[in-house]
Amino acid sequence: xxxxxxxxxxxxxxxxxxxxxxxxxxxxxxxxxxxxxxxxxxxxxxxxxxxxxxxxxxxxxxxxxxxxxxxxxxxxxxxxxxxxxxxxxxxxxxxxxxxxxxxxxxxxxxxxxx
Amino acid sequence: xxxxxxxxxxxxxxxxxxxxxxxxxxxxxxxxxxxxxxxxxxxxxxxxxxxxxxxxxxxxxxxxxxxxxxxxxxxxxxxxxxxxxxxxxxxxxxxxxxxxxxxxxxxxxxx
Numbered sequence: 029x030x031x032x033x034x035x036x037x038x039x040x041x042x043x044x045x046x047x048x049x050x051x052x053x054x055x056x057x058x059x060x061x062x063x064x065x066x067x068x069x070x071x072x073x074x075x076x077x078x079x080x081x082x083x084x085x086x087x088x089x090x091x092x093x094x095x096x097x098x099x100x101x102x103x104x105x106x107x108x109x110x111x112x113x114x115x116x117x118x119x120x121x122x123x124x125x126x127x128x129x130x131x132x133x134x135x136x137x138x139x140x141x142x
Numbered sequence: 143x144x145x146x147x148x149x150x151x152x153x154x155x156x157x158x159x160x161x162x163x164x165x166x167x168x169x170x171x172x173x174x175x176x177x178x179x180x181x182x183x184x185x186x187x188x189x190x191x192x193x194x195x196x197x198x199x200x201x202x203x204x205x206x207x208x209x210x211x212x213x214x215x216x217x218x219x220x221x222x223x224x225x226x227x228x229x230x231x232x233x234x235x236x237x238x239x240x241x242x243x244x245x246x247x248x249x250x251x252x253x
Binding site for chain 1: 174183184185186187188191231233235238239240241243244245246
């Protein structure tokens, strides 16, 4: 168990809908990262927050947004969902914001858009 | 369990043998690399990292080799065990949090 908790584990929704994925980082970790893993694209970095502020952006679509709350948990909001958004979404956390700090991944949320 | 990729290259090794998993990277200026292990139904797990000023780094039963001349990274697992069965992929740091992840190799350990 990495200590990173993601909910829900599975989510099935229809195209055009909006969903929220939730992540609780390891105790003491200030940095949260979101990744998307799909069969055709592999693992892709979406966005990073550190202590409530956005720190880095990767391949995140404009339909997607995230935030980190004062208690350090984070949410990833996916809207106007398309079939191609079906993927595993991972959250990871680390103690600080550097790229060379080991990040610990949650078990992921499997999103299926039908 | 979850499948991270149905058409990944697969490496099958006998239990107790050594495994070598390879990865090619794209940017000769990349200066930091990580190997991850992903078991079925789980998130990626950090195994070992290496900076570009090194060509070899050893961990517990694992060794990473970096060949900057040909932009190639390899992960060697000694005395492979059934618990090593997983998908392994490398990550190349292109600056900041910009990591590019390889497609992965599925390691299957035969009894």
